[in-house]
Amino acid sequence: xxxxxxxxxxxxxVAVVMVASPLAFIGGSDNAxxxxxxxxxxxxxxxxxxxxxxGSGWDSEVVSAYDGAQAVKASSFxxxxxxxxxxxxxxxxxxxxxxxxxDITTFMGKTEDxxxxxxxxxxxxxxxVLGDDAIGYYKCFNDYxxxxxxxNIALQYGADTTAVPSSLAAYIDDNLIDTSSITQVSGExxxxxxxxxxxxxxxxxxxxxxxxxxAAGNLVTATAVANGVTIxxxxxxxxxxxxxxxxxxxxxxxxxxxxxxxxxYSWIDKIFNMGTVQTQGLDTPNDxxxxxxxxxxxxxxxxxxxxxxxxxxx
Numbered sequence: 209x210x211x212x213x214x215x216x217x218x219x220x221x222v223a224v225v226m227v228a229s230p231l232a233f234i235g236g237s238d239n240a241x242x243x244x245x246x247x248x249x250x251x252x253x254x255x256x257x258x259x260x261x262x263g264s265g266w267d268s269e270v271v272s273a274y275d276g277a278q279a280v281k282a283s284s285f286x287x288x289x290x291x292x293x294x295x296x297x298x299x300x301x302x303x304x305x306x307x308x309x310x311d312i313t314t315f316m317g318k319t320e321d322x323x324x325x326x327x328x329x330x331x332x333x334x335x336x337v338l339g340d341d342a343i344g345y346y347k348c349f350n351d352y353x354x355x356x357x358x359x360n361i362a363l364q365y366g367a368d369t370t371a372v373p374s375s376l377a378a379y380i381d382d383n384l385i386d387t388s389s390i391t392q393v394s395g396e397x398x399x400x401x402x403x404x405x406x407x408x409x410x411x412x413x414x415x416x417x418x419x420x421x422x423a424a425g426n427l428v429t430a431t432a433v434a435n436g437v438t439i440x441x442x443x444x445x446x447x448x449x450x451x452x453x454x455x456x457x458x459x460x461x462x463x464x465x466x467x468x469x470x471x472x473y474s475w476i477d478k479i480f481n482m483g484t485v486q487t488q489g490l491d492t493p494n495d496x497x498x499x500x501x502x503x504x505x506x507x508x509x510x511x512x513x514x515x516x517x518x519x520x521x522x
Contacts, residue, residue: 252398252444254348254391258283259329259362259376262316266379270388276330276361277310277344290314295344307467310344318365329372331360331387336372345466345473349444351393351452356465359388391444398442400449406482408502409434414480417457433480447474454479476504 253272256279260267273279277295280286291313297306312326313319320326328339330346332355339346339361348359362376380387401423406414413430420428423440441453451459460478462471477483482504489499 252391254359255388256348257360257385257388258285259360259379260285260316261362261364261366261375262318263365266376268379268383268385274347275310275344276346276358279361280310280312280315280343280363285316287317289317291319293342293344305466305472306344307472308342309466310346311341312343312363315363316365324366325368327364327366327369329362329364329376330358332358336362336376338370338372342466347444348388348391349393350390351444351448353463353465357390359390393442393444393448395442398444398449399440400443400446400453401438401440402450402453403436403438404433404479405436406430406433406480411487412482412485412502414482416480418455420454420458445474447476450479479504 253274255270256273256276257268257270258279260283267285269283269285271279271282273282277292280292292315293306293308293311293313295306295309296303297308298304315326318324318326326341328341328343329336330339331337340356343361346356346358346361349357362372364373364376379385406412409430414433416428416430416433420439422428422432423438426432428437428439439453441449441451443449443452447461451461458480459476460481460483462468462473462475462477464471465473467473471477484501484503487500487502489495492498
């Protein structure tokens, strides 16, 4: 595995947990240790076609990459002096996903100014549409948000536009260019294992919707979650793999890309109907210094990679 998916653990905890993972998981919004599982990438890249027009006409290139930002950087059009927004940003003292990830300032040596910007167009389904500047949130995988699912990204330098130029379709047709296809999430390359444990089982009982089975084929019960259980799912990122493993009814998280208010895509709210809850300090509402919370958090503990661990602990 390169910097990407493996196995993860979540636990309901009340402690600051250090993350030791190749995924570099990012902290949550109102809960600094809540996992944002979208930061865990698949080890499988997809195929993108990058179209560019710096003012001298259209050109294109096919590349292998995980997301739109990486695809642009993987192309020969990217230079070592070009600039785009980083994947992470420090907010309130914690590293978080950057809602502007991939927003281009300088590309092909040309910098945005008062008169010119890098316009973004993306092929969603069969239609070219205006794209978001945060191109890092575009991904070419079929399990990802349909509004951000694309394998074809076009960048054009010039005046800010409100419509996709007809010259793009003309270039594609005239040069008989085949656009890239969406990558299907299938097979063990997309497999992710999760270790889940409810370390507060004496106070909180999971509500498991439907029948969920662990990696060994055993039915997942409240007792199993209290003791710690390993499950397996498939996805292009860890969040989608967790939903695949547990079923969407058992995972409440942020599905909005890239951010909804303070919550970034893939921020975990509840698993098995258990989420952040205040356990101490309720009797002193004006004093936050004695507040203690239980919440899902990622945890490295005694476990070894490649695993993801999610614990419910205090």
